[in-house]
Amino acid sequence: MSQFERTTHPKRTTASRTPGAPIIERLRLVLDLPLLLVLLVGLVIRVLLWDSLPRTGFISDEGEYLSAAHWLAQGRGFTWYLGYLWTRAPVYPLFIAVHLRIFGDTLTPIYATQTLLSLINVALVYYLARQLSQQRAVPTIAALLMACYLPFATYPQILLSETLYITLLLSGFLALAFAQKDETNHTSGTRYDWRFLIIAGGIFGLATLTRSLTLLFLPLVAAWLCWPHKTTWRTWSFLRPALAFLISAVCIITPWTLYNSRVYGGLVLVDTTGAFNLLLGAKTAAEGGRNDASTRNYVLNLISEQAPPFATDTCLGQTDIDPLPTQAARQGAMMSEGLCLIMDNPIAFTTKSFGELVDLFQINYTGSERFTGGFTTGRLPIWYASSLFLLDDTLYVLTLPLAVIGWALAWRTLTGPPRALVALIGLWWLYNIVVAPMLFAINRFRLPLLPFAFIIAAFAMVALARGIRWERRLLPWVAMAITLCVIATAPYAYLWPRNEALTSYFGFHPSSLNSTWLALTSRPIQHNTEAFRQALHADDRTTAQALLDDGLLTNQTRQLGPALLNAHNDLPNEGLDALAQTFNQTTSRLPETFAVTKNVAAAVLYGDLQRSLGNVDEARFTLGETFIDDANPVQWAWDWLDPVPTRSIDLAGDLDLGYIAGCYLGEGDTSIEPPVTFRWCTDGAQLRFPAAGSGTTQVLELHVDGRGWRAYASEAPATQVLLDDELVGTFSANGVETVMVTLPPTPAGEDVVVTLRTPTFIPEAADYLNQQGALAEQPRQLGVRIDRAELREVSP
Known part of the structure; x- marks a missing residue:
């Protein structure tokens, strides 16, 4: 036995593992200097990143989460999802909604809470690593990797569930680790602390209600809990830990399932994203390439008769798709169509899934969550492009092979509860590797795997540094590590045709190395x-x-x-x-x-x-x-044009570009006579009257419409009017009205720029789905609806 094997995990004393031992004694980390130093490093990185991400708008599912949370904060429940492509697990929308309810329509408190959670995740990784090794270097290195890995530092400023989900996931794993009692102290195999089993079940229930992918992992955890009780299988007592865990999880999940059944018209265990993703994966296989538009169009036809007609017959032989009234019915239709496509060509689905598996491990430099769009224009700050390469891609490709080797070493060298924890980590990896490619795989789907990869990689680093005895049975694991490293880095990409470049670490564009070079050299x-x-x-x-x-x-x-x-x-x-x-x-x-x-x-x-x-x-x-x-190039026109002077702006009259900012696409309104066109404008919208300053007091006259607020509030809220960041007046309108606000003097010949500050609401899901092209995934946050704005001199 090597020195590492002898010293990695010394036998725990009975006192330290008795149920009455204080929690603070078990953790022994509250005043742990290495952890405090690592947390300080993580805090510094997150402070430096604060409000500095090169965003150009909402990405991925952010707009959906924000829209649903707005409705929740207004007391409208989860009804926003009644008209959307799928339904969601409730915890993350509720998490956002609570912040909106308490702090108002601002994202800063959400980002702050998620930043705190990301630091808690660093500590949880440290705690979890301590369950594998008493060598302080292992948890310290694991926590340091968690603190420095860029996605875990940037995701707190993104409205996606990953940060909260990973907190719950790590907490659940840690509770399961605490639940174990060293089998060397008992003759009947591993025993469990029932309190921690129940806590773990509850946490995994919450994790399932954050990401429904966890649902099918619960039986695997139950099986893992049963396995150590080899000597009690004949008496059925081996089921008790698993039942305690599952009952606790089910008690958390069931109320939501019952709510779903009432709101969505049928059985929806957690959400319907699984059905949509299954259909997307099946259509990807059937059509020979990922085409979100085809799947989206199919589901839109299930929602509304106004959707674009479906281009081809469905696998089930439908030429026309009739709208279905409930999300439960749409879930059934998506599942049936997806399974039909898979059964129709299982080889294509298998091939597609293998390709998705490879994609899961490769680097996609232009993934939306990386905010790298337009990197060849020099849009990315040098520090950000460098951090992406070093603290994201490089850390990932170094961790990947070490995690594989580390798992093999940990499985071979550890015993008792630490070895069982290694097995659970392996189950979690295997489960995700099997399930994700069956649907579709993107880079952020591997984020829940990486905290455990950091723990096991740290174990490997310490083991390799201390020296290990290599054995032949480790060779398959080394081969697997090399294979995954080659998949992720693709060093062979330089031999590939330039027009068939791979998403990888090495190689030509769009490799991480080449893209980073382009981003850096394009900054000027x-x-x-x-x-x-x-x-x-x-x-x-x-x-x-x-x-x-x-x-x-x-x-x-x-x-x-x-x-x-x-x-x-x-x-x-x-x-x-x-x-x-x-x-x-x-x-x-x-x-x-x-x-x-x-x-x-x-x-x-x-x-x-x-x-x-x-x-x-x-x-x-x-x-x-x-x-x-x-x-809707409102912002580009505001930034670049110098429009001719005017004292009147007809919003949505096709001549307003350059005079307005923060307003959405115009819409005609025939409900009033004569018909007019309006633009909805959001909080912070601006109106510019070039060279309209006169040196005297002027009046801003606005023709506005407050009727749109009736479905969201008892009356339209007040809109503040600011000139040079100074509040000069307010107005509110519950119908179609003309309002006037007196403006203080602006020097003659200067531009008069007015800013409107207003509460906002987000309309129904159909409005979000209608946003296409450059406006896709951008929820409209509507504040004030304006027909025209005019600047008048005050009559003497």
């Missing part, structure tokens, strides 16, 4: 582009021209830069000529060219130049094109 592009924009607004023609001549700008800015420069210098004709020269077209053909290529920014600039020339009809026609409406 972003700096120069922003400097060019600021020079335009400062009327610094010399600097702007020098930056254009240098050429180190984004492709879009290089294309539109000459025209923008002319537009900001009141030379609209020259701006049109510059556009025509850039796109090698006559001026009259530019709108057609932009429509065909869907070049939104160029089309908006063309419309602005026509507006500056007084060609209102041409400007309105161009700015009213459908492809522009679909993109």
Whole structure:
């Protein structure tokens, strides 16, 4: 036996494992200096990351969670999901809703709580690692990896369930570890502390109500609890620990299942995401590639008759899909269609699942949760791109093989409860590796596996450093470690054709190494582009021209830069000529060219130049094109245009781009006479009246509509009007009204920029589902609905 085997886990004394031993004595960590130092490191990393992520909007399921939580906070229950593609497990929406209810419509308290949970997760990893080894280096290294791994530091600022789920998962594992009593003290095998078994069951029940994937893992935990009782199988007493655990978990889950049955019209154990994901996986296999649109369209037809017609017959032979009234019925339809597709071509499904398994271990540099979109434009700060490479991808590829070898070493060297815990970790890994690829696999699905990988990798590092006796039976595990490392890093990618590049650590684009290099070397592009924009607004023609001549700008800015420069210098004709020269077209053909290529920014600039020339009809026609409406480029126009002076803004009248910010796509309203167009605007929306300052008091006149609030509140809330960050007035409207707010003097010739601060609500799921293209996954947070805004002089 090696020195490591002799010293890794010394025999526990009876006193330390008796039920009456204080909890603080069992943990022995409250004043543990290594843990405190690691927590300090984790805290520093999270403080440095605070409010610094390169976000461009909500990603993945954030918008869905926020929408459902808003309705919960308003006391509307889980009814938002009645019209959505699936239903969700309740804990995380409730977690968000509680914060919204207490702190109001701000995400900062949610991020703060999740940051605290992420530090608790670091401590939980430390505690769990101490159950495997009394060598202080093992828990310290494991906790340090947990503290430094970038996703575990960034996810607290993302509205996704991973941080909370991992807290529950680690707590459940730790409770199971505490529940075990050393079998060397008993003749009848391993025994359990029933208190911790019940606590563990309750925690795993909560974890299941956070991520329904955990549901099928509960029987595996029960089997794990039964296994050590080999000597009592004939008396059935071996079932008692498993039953205690399962009954505790079921007591937590069952009330939610009963609620589901009432709200969703049938049996829904936890949620219906499993049915949707099964259908998505089956369609991916049947169609030869992942196509979320096909699955989404199928489910939309189950929800509404207004959905786009399904393109092909279903596997079950349906030519027309009739809407189903309940989520339970839709769950059944998705399950039936998915299973039909799998049974129709099981080989394709098996092949697809193997590909998903490989994807689970590979690195996807442009995954939405990494906020790397547009990295070749220099959008990512150097520190962030470097951290992604070092503290995310590099840590991952180093941990992966060590975790495999460490598990084999731990299984071979440990005995008693520590060895049982190693077995449970292995079960958790195996369960996820089998289940995730059957549905679909993305990088964040491996996050719940990594805390345990850090623990086992730390065990391996300490074992290897102390020296171990290599045996032939370890060779298969070494081979597996090498295989997974090769899959994750793909060093062979350099031999691959450039047009078939792999998502990997090594290799050409889109590998992590190459993408990181592109992100770092492209950073000056972003700096120069922003400097060019600021020079335009400062009327610094010399600097702007020098930056254009240098050429180190984004492709879009290089294309539109000459025209923008002319537009900001009141030379609209020259701006049109510059556009025509850039796109090698006559001026009259530019709108057609932009429509065909869907070049939104160029089309908006063309419309602005026509507006500056007084060609209102041409400007309105161009700015009213459908492809522009679909993109709703309100923020781009606000940032880049210098629109002609005006004292009146007709919102959604196709000529408002450049004058407004923070407003959504316009909508016509024929319920009033004459019909008008409105834009919903969110909290912080702005109205700009260029060169409208007069040096005297003025009145802001707004034609607004407060009827949209009736389904969400007894009356429309007050909207605050700010000028230069100073509150100058408030208004509220419960119907279609004209309101007036007096504004203090603005120096003559300066822009008058008004900011509107208002509470918001999020509409039903159908509204969220209608957001397409660049607006997809972005919930509309509606505050005030405006038809027009006008600035008037005060009559003497």
